[in-house]
Each structure stands twice: as C-alpha cells, then as structure tokens.
Amino acid sequence: MEYVVEMLGIRKEFVGIVANDDITLAVRRGEIHALLGENGAGKSTLMNILFGLYRPDSGRIRVRGQEVRIANPKAANDLGIGMVHQHFQLVHNFTVTENIILGIEPNRCGIVNTQSASRRIKELSERYGLNVDPDAKIEDISVGMQQRVEILKMLYREAEVLIFDEPTAVLTPQEITDLIGIMKKLAAEGKAIILITHKLKEIKAAAMRCTVIRRGRYVGTVDVASCSKEEMAEMMVGRQVFLKVEKEARSPGEVLLEIKDLTVLNQTKMLAVKKFSLNVRAGEIVGIAGVDGNGQAEMVAAITGLGKIHAGQILVQGKDISSLSIKERIDAGLAHVPEDRHKRGLVLDYSIEDNLVLEVYDRPPFSKNCLLKRPAIRHYAKEIMQQFDVRAAQGAVTLARSLSGGNQQKAIIGREISLNPKVLIAVQPTRGLDVGSIEYIHRRLIAQRDAGYAVLLVSLELEEVLNLSDRIAVISQGELVGLVEADTANENDLGMMMAGIRKEAD
Template sequence: MSENVIEMLDVTKRFGEFVANDHINLELKKGEIHALLGENGAGKSTLMNILSGLLEPTEGEIYVNGNLEKIDSPSKADGLGIGMVHQHFMLVDAFTVTENIMLGSETTKGIRLDLKTAKEKIIELSEKYGLAVEPDSVIRDISVGQQQRVEILKVLYRGAEILIFDEPTAVLTPAEILELIDILKNLVKEGKSIILITHKLDEIRAVADRITVIRRGKSIETVELGDKSNQELAEMMVGHSVSFKTQKGLANPGEVVLDIQDISVKEKRGSLAVKGLSLQVHAGEIVGVAGIDGNGQSELIRALTGLAKVDSGKVFLKGKDITNQSPRKITEKKVSHVPEDRHRDGLVLDMTVAENFALQTYYKEPMSKFGLLDYGNINSQARELMEEFDVRGASELVLARALSGGNQQKAIVAREIHRDPDLLIVSQPTRGLDVGAIEYIHKRLVQARDEGRAVLVVSFELDEILDISDRIAVIHDGKIQGELNPEKTTKQELGILMVGGKIENEEN
C-alpha cells in the first residue's frame, strides 16, 4: 500500500487559453508537512482549490489514500477527509464561533440546532489541538489569529485528516505566527497530514519536511528540506538569483512633506488608539513605523488618509493643513495610499483589473471625456502597468478577485506609485508576497524615495523595516516611543521600544 495519502498526477487546469496548472505532480505522505513554494500567480492556490473541490481539473488524476477519486465539490472533499484553510477567511462576522464552525455541517436534535453538543465537540477539539477559542464569541469581536483558529476548527469539525493551509501567516503578527507553528506541529503529532502554501522560507524551515516548487504553473522539483539553502529555494521559485538585502544608497532628505503634530485618534469602540503622536517625514526618505499590532498603527494611517477622524492635533502636507479632509481631497493633494487590507480598502474585487487601476482617476482625462469613461485609455493604461509592475493575470479585463493575493498587492502598488505622489503611505507592503515580488516592491519604494518622494511604511516585519527604512519610528500605545537609525540598531533594541521600554542614545 502506498505511503502517500495524496497523489496528484499530471494535473492541468485551463481558464480559456490561460494555463494555470500545467501537468503538475504532487505527493503528500501521511504525517508530513509538505510545503508548496512558488511565486505569486504560480498556480499554487489553483492546485489546492482543485484538491479541495472548489475547481475541477481540465486533465489529470487525483488519488486519495491510494484510490482514484473525482473531487467535484467541497462536500466530496469533506467526505474524503480533505479540508482547506483559505488565506482570506470564509467566516460570517455576525455569527458566533460555534455558528460559523457548524455552518454547512449542522448538528441537530430533531428539527432544532443542537448548539450544546456542537459546543462540547468544539471545546474537545480545541483542547486536543491547542486551538483555544471561546465558542460563544462573535467573529467580528475576536482577533485575526483567533479567527484563523476558527477556520482550522471548521475543517477538524468535519473530520479532516488532510489539511491545506493557504498562506496562513499572511495576516498574523509575529507572536501569532509562532503559535500557528506550534499548532501545525501538534496537528501532525496527532496524525494529520498537511500541505502548506507559504512564501516565507524561514517558516518553511521551522515546520516542513519536504518542499515542492512550482514556477509559472509547472512543478519544478520536490526536495527534502535540508537539501537546499534559502538562496537555492528562492532561485528555484523565481528562476533567477534573488537578493535578500535591498540595494540602496544613502538618503538625501529634503523639505518636510508630512508633519504630524500631536494627533489623537479614536478606535471604533471610542477609546483613544493614537495619543498625542507627532512625526515628520521628509522628501527623499523612507520612514518605517515598527510596532506590535494593535498599538495605533491602523488608526494612524486611516487618519492620515481621511478614512478616520482626527480628534485633536493637526496634520500638515507640505505646510498646508489637511486635517480631517476627505479621502478624495487628500489623494488630489498628491498623497498615495497602499492599505493594509487589500480586499477591504484596496480593490473592488468584482471590477476588472483595468477598472481598479482607474479608481483614483476615472473622473479625469484621459480616463474619461465629457463625463463618459474612456475604456480605450483605461484598458491601455492597465496593460502598461501590468507589464511594468509584473502583475500577472490572463488580461487587464479579468476581475480583480481572479488575481493571486500577491498580484493583487502589486496592482495596488502600481496604481499608487503611477499617480506620481509627493507622499506615499504604505501599510504592510509585502504581506503575502513571494521573495521575488518582495525584492521588486522594495526596489520600487527605494526608487520612489530617490525620485524625491516622502515614503511612510508601516510593517510588522522587522526585517523589512530594518532593510528599507532610512529612519525607524517605534510606536507603542499610540505614541512614538523612540526613533532609531536602522544602520546602527538591532531587533533587540526595537523590541525594547515596542513593548514600551527605553534605551540609551536612541538617536545612535
């Protein structure tokens, strides 16, 4: 009997003339964590959507526990013990944890939902696999990390023995990532088999047994974890040498472009999230904001871009007061914004890629004439930007939701840089991106700096902050705790400030 619980043989998926998967082979052994590595748009999620029943293959065969199977629906995958935890959670915000986990697989007593039995099963599963959640909590009231635990419990509740994780750490804080790694190891210890899609090579090294590399829709090679260095894996993934260090010269700061003076901003529930924060960003520099998630970063950026109200204090752009102006007025003053949540704030998923490129400029020439949209110019601009920024999709006319997460992010960055801003505000610039795309985005941010733009970057990735920043401002409890020179500081010093501590010679 085969030791493989999954065998995908010559699996091909075509969307019209576009080939997303081209005769891919993949094997998953019982009790292993098998990493699926590839660029954004390489076809990894498509392949796993086939395995989980969301898509049917155009060609190829799938064996589950040695048996040839036709997986033509998610319910068929459930019946075969296959469950997928998607990158973008599929939860109902207004439902409780229990209601979300039961949804589609309801426990009943007669004609009534049996919530008591469902809760007992959820508590049992959460204790067994180290997935602590409160069954009665409403989804919108719990953290992103807890929401992910709910997604994992959903597939376990349905009896999954084979679990697929699609970019599971893309929206997690560093602490939540460490917790997830422990959860994955615990799942395997309990006999589960896991396929893990991720771009983060350090995470792969922390959990994976084997790695299959996919490039441009084709399986390149399957290797044991210890056989390849990170550099070799990166080159296999993108097809060329990759630099893990951003090449940039010294900054040449000019005039103050963004001047934040003692602002306070409330969170949605009414308490202050930003508390008397002051910060300046000059033309020709990148200022990185480091901090633990939940210390006011999101509220700060939303206030700067007109999406949240400034309760006190002032925001100046090149000496002019823009406090509490509308998002359109702020963007028209040459401010660009790459938001942290690309689905909620960055894209209209059911509009085409071309229409999304025109979201900020559709009412101006040449995107419209005499009040009518000029789709010739809209589509032409989109084709140019897709080529320049390597946004991979079948065409500019596909819906934005059809792009991979990384290509969605590159599309937003392309749109915002193309608008020629004086100030570029970027939140989580490389969340969910592969090493090749990260290298490219960082290069474009440095290029924007070198062209004289002021660049403000918020990221939870300390390596990213240290790599691309000319100056680092550490935020804690809604205030700037200190500023550091990235060339002369360490992660340890950043960590001290991030938890509210003090260090000597912060201007070192």
C-alpha cells in the same frame, strides 16, 4: 513511502487562461508540505480542486491510494480533507462551539446538543495546545484565536489532510511562531499539512518538503532542510533574486511630514486613531508596524485626504494640509501608493498611459485649452514604463486590467515617484507580489529615500518593515505604543508592542 494525497497531471483552464498545466503534488502522512509560487502561479486553484471547489479539466486525484472524484467540499470533508481559507469562514455573533458544529449539529430528538460538542471541542483544544474557549463569541476573540477555531473545525470533522491558505497574513510574530508549533504537533500526530505561502522564512521554519510551481507549471519538489531560501526563490521566479536589498546608513534632514495628535473616527464613529504623533524626515523611511485593523487604514486615509480628520494636524514641509483637497495635497508634495491597487490605485478600464497622468493631465505639456495632448502623454508614459520596468503587451495603450499584479504595482509606484513628491506614503507596496517584483519595489523605495525624500511605509509584513525602515513606529488599537530604531529592533520586541505592550520612545 505511502502518500496520503496524490494530485497527478492536474490541468485547469479558465476562459483561455491555463491556471494549472500538468501539475503533480504528492503529500505524505505526518509531513508539512509547502506549496510555493509567485502571485497567480496557480497555488490556490490547485488547492481549491483538492477541496472540491473546482473540478479539474484533466488529471487524477488519489487519497490513501484510492482514485477519487471530489465534487464539492462535503465530499472533501468525507475524505478527511479540510481547509483553512485566507479569509475565515466564521459567523461573528456565534460562539466557538456553534461555529464548529455548523452544518453537522449533533441533535437528540431534533434539539441541538451543544454540551457534548463543547466537551469534545475542549478536549481537542487541550490535546493540541490550542487554548480555545468553546463558549467564547467569535467577535470577542483575537484574529489569531479565530484561526485556531478554523483549525478546530477541521479536527472536529476528523480531517487527516489540513490545507492552510496563506495562514500568517494577519498574525503577530508570536502568533506565527505558535501556529508553526501547532502545525508541527499536528504533523507529529500523523496529519498531512499543505501550507500555501510565498514567505520563504516560514517555509524554512515549518516545512519538510516544498513543491514549487511557476506560471501554472510544476517546477520541482525539494527537501527544505537542504535547499536555501535563495534557491527556492530562483525556482519560484526563474532567475536569481536578492532577498534583502542593501541600504547605506541614513543622514536624515528636515522634517517633511509631521503628524500631530491625529485622531480619526472609523465608519461606526468609534475612535480608530487616538492622538497619534509622528515625524518623518528627509532621507529616511519610517515604517508603521501593526496587526491589520489597528487604525492604519484610517490614518492613511486622513493623511491622504481620502478620509476625515476628527482632531489634530497633518503638515507637509511645515504647511498644514489637514483641510486641503486630495489634489491640493498632491500639489503640496504628497504622493500615495494605496493598499488596494484595483480599488484605489488604477482605473482598470483606462489605458496605462491615461492611468499614468491621472494626477497631472491638466498641467502642461499634457493639455492645453482643456484638450489633452496625446503625444506628450504617450511620451511621458513610455518613459515611466521604461524606467520602472512596466511590461505590457501593447505598450502604453494596454488596458490596466490586463497587466499582471506586479506590473500594475510598478506602474502605480512609477506614477507616484515621477511626481517627485517630498513625502511618499507607501501602503502594502508589495502585497501579493512575487519575490522578483518585491526586490524591485524595495530598491525603488530606498532610492527615493536616498534622493532626500521622506517615505512613510505602512506594511503588515514585519520582515519588510525591518528590512526597509530606518525607524519603526508600532501602532496598536490606534495608538503609538513604541518608536524604535530599525537597526536595534527585533521581531520579538515588535511583536510584543503589536500586541499592545507599550514601549516608550528612546
């Protein structure tokens, strides 16, 4: 069968790090081909080479049987290769049409002709069922619709090979289903689609074949229909992985975290969280489900002390902590696994041992008379690293920035859980991690719940929220739109609530 794209023996090295090591990828016309690998496996590097953002150190690229050199994205576009990046490349105060024709504006005597472009965009939108208004401003349309504009941008440039880089990260379940339908329609028209993802469920739903890479090396290409999620996960990580961690029925106790009529403003002084109320009890995980940007970040900042409360109260074990400092909140029994491990979770140029005592360095036995007791710090750090399987080349003295994402995350979770907090706020605890690290972190969160503590889980991964939570609160535009028992919830109902359709608490 003819391959529309072949990447043969591709190697790319960055200052001593081999990102791609002799990788081969062959994609057929009319197929959705998944590219699967753990975080840092080299997926995006490989696709950035195909799109002309990087040049390979060695290897060959063939497009429609002809060997080519792709020096830049324009050369890729000229070869019929388009890419939807994880972070959309759109100008928010431009219309859909203005964004799509940017850089290739049709003009007559120096005047940009947007009307003919708008007509063509409308035709393409109707042909592929995209339902995009060519005259709408980007700032006025949903994230899912913005992604469709990116797809139209590729189609307008007559791309035959369409690369999607983690395309479902900011979509509701309904938008994900719609996107997969659009991809299948494009493939049926003869387009070749490369889908970069770490979500095995979406690969099973969309892809025909899947190429797996691990630590920059080619592992194999499989037929998706005849290969189970467990088999693909094992190829990706190199060992057997349990994709769903079992948990026993809960027996929740007293209320440990109470959020009462919480109202929070965003940076532009607009309402981000509106009279939000929720309880989390001892021995339960309550998940917050919602599309990114619906007030989750502002709510977490208000609870943890990183942001200001406009109105309402936060109580831990019945004590109002709303006006306390971050340190006082930690002392009151609150712990926080932040969304951004680099910005909020770690001091990257500190050693692991110093990062692990950031919240307790001033307590005995870690200091005395304002002097740090290094042996006690090192002993404590080694215990956490052993208990939470944190792997570092030089042990406790290793700089935090030199650890992999998974080990950095395990260090943060180990530090927070070792405080024995009554309430653990876990935000995006597995973002960007491979399935092996995800499995481990899920086990630790369930263990925390089983030990009788309260866990508030904030995640954009709906499958994660469903698997881990006992109850699920859905947030949309800063408001609580529904509170459901996890064992009776389904993705469709949650997706409707995430879109703002209210469901009263049972």
